[in-house]
Every structure is written in C-alpha cells, then in structure tokens.
Amino acid sequence: MTATTKIFTLAEYLAYEDGTDKRYELVNGEIVEMPSESDLNNQIAIFLLLAFAQFIPGRLLRRGTEIVVSGSRATVRVPDLLILTEELLAALAGSPHSIITPDMPPPTLVVEVVLPGKENEDRDYRYKRSEYAARGIAEYWIVDPQRERVVVLSWVDGLYEEAVYQDDERLVSQTFPTLELTAKQVLQAGEA
Amino acid sequence: MTATTKKFTLAEYLAYDDGTDKRYELVNGELVEMPPEWDFNSQIASYLFAEFLKVVSSSLIRCKGTEIVVSGVPATARVPDLMVLTEELLLALRQSRRGTITLDMPPPALVVEVVSPGKENEDRDYRYKHSEYAARGIAEYWIVDPQRERVVVLSWVDGLYEEAVYQDDERLVSQTFPTLELTAKQVLQAGEA
Numbered sequence: 001m002t003a004t005t006k007i008f009t010l011a012e013y014l015a016y017e018d019g020t021d022k023r024y025e026l027v028n029g030e031i032v033e034m035p036s037e038s039d040l041n042n043q044i045a046i047f048l049l050l051a052f053a054q055f056i057p058g059r060l061l062r063r064g065t066e067i068v069v070s071g072s073r074a075t076v077r078v079p080d081l082l083i084l085t086e087e088l089l090a091a092l093a094g095s096p097h098s099i100i101t102p103d104m105p106p107p108t109l110v111v112e113v114v115l116p117g118k119e120n121e122d123r124d125y126r127y128k129r130s131e132y133a134a135r136g137i138a139e140y141w142i143v144d145p146q147r148e149r150v151v152v153l154s155w156v157d158g159l160y161e162e163a164v165y166q167d168d169e170r171l172v173s174q175t176f177p178t179l180e181l182t183a184k185q186v187l188q189a190g191e192a
Numbered sequence: 193m194t195a196t197t198k199k200f201t202l203a204e205y206l207a208y209d210d211g212t213d214k215r216y217e218l219v220n221g222e223l224v225e226m227p228p229e230w231d232f233n234s235q236i237a238s239y240l241f242a243e244f245l246k247v248v249s250s251s252l253i254r255c256k257g258t259e260i261v262v263s264g265v266p267a268t269a270r271v272p273d274l275m276v277l278t279e280e281l282l283l284a285l286r287q288s289r290r291g292t293i294t295l296d297m298p299p300p301a302l303v304v305e306v307v308s309p310g311k312e313n314e315d316r317d318y319r320y321k322h323s324e325y326a327a328r329g330i331a332e333y334w335i336v337d338p339q340r341e342r343v344v345v346l347s348w349v350d351g352l353y354e355e356a357v358y359q360d361d362e363r364l365v366s367q368t369f370p371t372l373e374l375t376a377k378q379v380l381q382a383g384e385a
Contacts, residue, residue, distance in 0.1 A: 009296040028329070029296070070263035072299050072329030102267045102295070103201040103221070127351030133323035134263045136220075158320030 005030050010074040014097060025066075029073030035120070037080075040189065041113040044143055045080045047189040048111055052083065055176055060084045066099040067107070069131035077128065081111035083175070109139040109175050116146050129153065133160050139175050143186055150183045197222050202267035206292060217259070218269040226271065232382070233306040236336055237273045239382040240304055244276060247369045252277045252301075258285075260293040260300065262324035270321065274304035276368065302368045304334040314339075322346065326353050332368045336379055343376045 007029035008016065016024075016031065023034045049061055062082040069075050076099070084092070084107050091104040100107065110132055112124045124142055132140045133155060140160060142151040148167075153160035154174055165171050165183040173179055199221040200208065208216075208223070215226045241255050254275040261269045269292065277285070277300050284297040293300065303325055305317045317335055325333045326348060333353065335344040346353035347367050358364050358376040366372055 068263070070261075070295050070324070070328045074296050102263055103203075122350045125352075126349075127327075130323050130326035130351055130353075131263070134320075134327035136264065156319075157315045158323055159318075160323075 007073060010068060010076070013074065013076060014099070023078065025078055026074055026076040028071045028075055034078065035115055037113075038115065040145060041080070041115065043189040044113050044145070044186065045111065048081055048143075048186065051179065051181060052081075052176070055179065056083055060086070060089060062098070062107075064098065066097070067110075067135070068099065068101050069128075069135055070102075071127075071131065075131065077131065079110045080113050081109075082107045083109040106136045106138075108137070109141070110137050111141040111143060114142060114144040114146065121146075125151075129160060133158065139173060145187055148183075148187060150186050200267075202261065202269075205267070205269060206290065215256075215271070217271055218267060220264050220268055229273075229306075230308055232338065233273065233308065235382040236306050236338070236379065237304065240274055240336075240379065242383075243372065243374060244274075244369070247372055248276060252279070252282060254300075258291040258293065260303075260328070261295050262321075262328050263295070264320075264324065268324065270324070272303045273306050275300045276302040299329045299331075301330070302332040302334070302366075303330050304336060307335060307337040307339065309339050318344075322353060326351065332366060338380055341376075341380060343379050 008026060008031060013026045013031065025032050025034055045063065049063065052061060060083055062084060063080065064078065065082050066076050066078050069077055085105060088100065088105045088107060092098070092100070112128060114120060114124045129140065136155065138155045140153040142153070144151065150165045150171060152163045152165065152171060152173060163172060167184050168182045171179065171181050171183065200218060200223060205218045216223050217226055237255055241253055244253055254277065256271055256273065258275060259269045259271045261267070278298060281293065281298045281300055285291070285293065305321060307313060307317045329348065331348045333346040335346070337344065341359060343358045343364060345356045345358065345364060345366060347356070356365060360377050361375050364372065364374050364376065
C-alpha cells in the first residue's frame with residue numbers, strides 16, 4: 001500500500017490526538033510511532049535518574065518531556081532522560097504540554113539509550129548529535145548496550161567534543177564533576 | 193552603553209520591521225545587525241553564483257536576501273552568503289510573503305558561507321553553523337576560507353556531515369553539482385588569474 005504520508009507542521013503535531021496511548025515523535029514532518037523501549041533500556045534510564053538525583057533537585061529531572069529540534073522539517077524528540085535548568089523550568093511553568101519549544105532555553109543534559117539496529121544507531125549517533133548540538137545542549141550522553149560503551153558529548157562553541165568510555169573507565173562529566181560512575185555500572189544499570 | 197538586549201521570540205522576529213534598511217540576523221534570540229560584508233567575500237559569492245548558473249536555474253539561487261530559521265540556543269535565523277533551493281522549497285516559499293525558510297519547509301540543497309577573519313567568525317561558520325545546517329538536513333555546506341586558503345565541502349550523510357578539504361588546484365567534488373569544474377584556488381580568488 002503506497003499512501004502519501006501527511007507532512008505535519010509543528011502546530012498540527014501539537015494539536016494531534018489519535019485517541020490511543022501510543023507514544024509518538026515527529027520526525028521531519030512525519031508522525032512516527034516510537035519503538036517500544038527494551039526493559040534494560042528502561043532500567044538503565046531509571047538507574048541514571050536516581051544517580052543524578054543525588055546532585056540535581058527532582059524538579060529539574062524529566063522522562064517523557066518532548067523537545068523541538070530542527071530536522072529537514074519540523075522534528076520533535078522524546079529523549080530518555082533530560083535535565084532542565086531553572087530558567088527552562090520557569091519557561092515551562094504553566095505550559096499545557098511538556099514540550100520544550102524553540103524559543104525556550106535548552107536543557108543542560110540529555111541521555112539516549114541506544115536500541116539495536118542501524119536505523120536506531122544512526123538516529124542517536126548522527127541525527128540527534130547534530131540536532132542537540134544545534135540546540136546548544138551542553139552535554140549529550142549516548143548509552144550503547146550493544147557496543148558496550150558510553151559516549152559523553154560535550155558542547156564547545158557549537159560542536160560536540162567526544163569522549164568514549166568502556167568497562168571500568170570513570171565517566172567525566174562537566175555537568176557532574178563529582179559523579180563517580182563507570183561505563184560498566186551504567187550499562188549494567190548498577191547491577192553487579 | 194549597556195542596554196538590556198531584548199530577547200526576541202521567533203514569531204516576534206518574523207514580524208519585526210524597524211523601517212530602516214538595516215539587515216539583521218536573529219542569533220539566540222537577539223537581533224544582530226549584519227555589518228556590510230568585506231567586499232572580497234561578496235566577490236567570491238558573485239563568482240560562485242555565476243558558476244552555479246552553468247548547472248542550475250537562476251530561480252533556485254539566492255545571494256543574501258533569503259534567511260533560514262535554524263534551531264539555536266534558542267531561535268536563530270541565518271542569512272547565508274549563497275544558497276541553492278530545491279524546486280519543492282521554491283514552491284513552499286512562494287506560499288509565503290516573507291523570504292524566510294521556516295522549520296516547516298524543506299531545506300535548501302546547498303549553502304555557501306565565506307569566512308570573515310577572527311575566531312568568533314570562524315567558530316560561527318565552522319562550528320555553530322556546522323551543527324545547525326546538519327540538523328536542518330542541508331545536503332551540502334561549503335565553507336570558503338580565504339584566511340586559511342581552503343574550501344571545505346561538507347556532505348550530509350545520515351544526519352552528520354562528512355568533510356572534504358580542498359586547496360590550491362584541487363578540484364572540488366560536489367554531490368549537488370557533479371559536473372561543476374572548480375578548483376579551490378579559483379573559488380578563493382573569485383575567478384581571477
């Protein structure tokens with residue numbers, strides 16, 4: 001079946017409701033159902049959220065918040081984990097949707113846990129790398145259980161500088177200078 | 193003079209008209225007046241315009257005048273030195289009265305920036321715009337750098353730019369214009385011997 005896929009504007013996407021509980025992203029103007037998260041990915045995200053909560057007040061931590069980025073058309077991402085700034089929190093206050101629009105300041109850190117397959121890898125390692133850099137997000141973590149590594153991307157004057165961590169290597173984070181976490185601990189969600 | 197710089201939302205910027213001939217870019221929510229280009233940069237852009245005319249219709253080429261919204265830290269609108277549109281984008285622009293490529297429109301096929309001297313200008317073209325134009329899905333981004341005497345051709349592959357650097361008599365390889373015969377030196381000297 002070759003149906004013409006409707007191209008949504010950002011405004012149309014924000015008004016979109018198909019009556020189901022499905023989670024969507026807007027990718028280059030097309031509504032894309034999000035792949036279901038693996039249980040390990042969910043576990044890793046929760047583990048990191050709890051680790052961050054030792055340093056960041058709960059009001060600045062988010063799962064499920066959307067962020068508008070530029071794509072080849074309107075694109076909205078739903079990162080696995082987000083850390084807001086106080087300024088961004090204030091900008092979001094009173095908003096009917098938990099969505100960071102282009103006029104708001106950027107979040108300070110984003111985490112994505114990579115799902116298997118080239119399409120998912122390209123999305124996290126390539127597309128989002130450009131989108132999050134363009135958006136000025138200071139730190140972008142790519143947690144990759146398949147390749148058994150954590151990539152910490154640090155924003156410097158418009159581009160990300162990259163550091164790759166594996167096994168017992170301790171992650172170095174500008175956002176969390178005192179955080180004591182190894183790549184292995186993250187990839188195993190804290191399990192021994 | 194320390195004035196508080198007003199922060200513009202994208203919508204406010206698109207509605208802004210101060211009645212003067214001043215040209216602006218929107219950078220991270222602030223209005224930045226564009227200084228007149230260093231004349232030689234303009235000459236390089238004109239030379240490339242003439243070269244592109246050999247391979248694409250003039251209806252698709254823009255030399256300043258048309259701006260493109262990119263996501264920034266926050267909203268940012270850039271005015272590239274030279275742009276090649278697609279037919280699809282041309283149609284989308286004709287629906288609108290303002291020469292602005294918004295986030296809902298398809299991206300241009302190619303953008304050229306000629307780098308002005310200084311770290312701030314270099315960072316802007318090599319780093320900020322690298323991310324912004326890659327995120328926007330612009331298939332090809334040329335950085336023409338008279339100071340470093342090189343032309344960098346960035347080709348978009350699955351969300352990131354792959355980089356090729358050309359100097360002297362090296363012939364530029366372009367996905368958008370495969371038949372174009374141009375060397376780095378010709379571009380940097382704006383076609384002069």
